[in-house]
Amino acid sequence: MSSSGDGVGQRVSLITLAVKDVQASARFYDALGWQRATGPDDPEEVVAYNLIGQTLGLYSKAMLAEDLGIPEDAIGGFSGMTLAYNVATKEEVAPVLELAVQAGGRILKPAGEIFWGGYIGYFCDPDGHVWEVAFNPYSPLGEDGAFRWGGY
Incomplete structure (x- = not known):
């Protein structure tokens, strides 16, 4: 409750x-x-x-x-669920993906434009958990970096 x-x-x-x-x-x-x-x-x-x-x-x-x-x-196995790491600008997507690779992760999809107007890429951690790194121009992050659908 x-x-x-x-x-x-x-x-x-x-x-x-x-x-x-x-x-x-x-x-x-x-x-x-x-x-x-x-x-x-x-x-x-x-x-x-x-x-x-x-x-x-x-x-x-x-x-x-x-x-x-x-x-x-x-x-x-892949459960059909992803975890999202949203960033403030499209320029931040690729460096987060690279950091994940350096840490031992694997790129599933490199950074790039997506049909809905954002910029995304995917990686998986060493256990196969799938993460999306995304810039969503329609959902700007809060001052503290928090994400909320539609922005703050």
């Missing part, structure tokens, strides 16, 4: 990525320049990064499968 009592609020608070090796995946995101939010007493199987309005968590694929009560091989 939302705090206003009017039902379920529209939010995504925590995005958890199931990964084969939490520490190896964390090194990838560390290399992107992200700062871990994980404390010194947190288990090695969990790493978190506080984002603007959400947290991205890395969690052992084996442990997530155990939590869900399903075989580990039932988790994986």
Whole structure:
């Protein structure tokens, strides 16, 4: 329920990525320049990064499968979902993609114009999670870098 009592609020608070090796995946995101939010007493199987309005968590694929009560091989592959990293200008798209490659990711689609008027590219992290890096001229970022459909 939302705090206003009017039902379920529209939010995504925590995005958890199931990964084969939490520490190896964390090194990838560390290399992107992200700062871990994980404390010194947190288990090695969990790493978190506080984002603007959400947290991205890395969690052992084996442990997530155990939590869900399903075989580990039932988790994986492209799910039809992408994570988006929106930037303020089209000139910022290619450098983010290059940084992802330097960190151990793989380009799926190089930076370029897209039919709806934006500029995008795609990469996947070492575990195959697909990220879109996008400049959307119709949704300018907030002063703090936050994204909102249609802008602020």
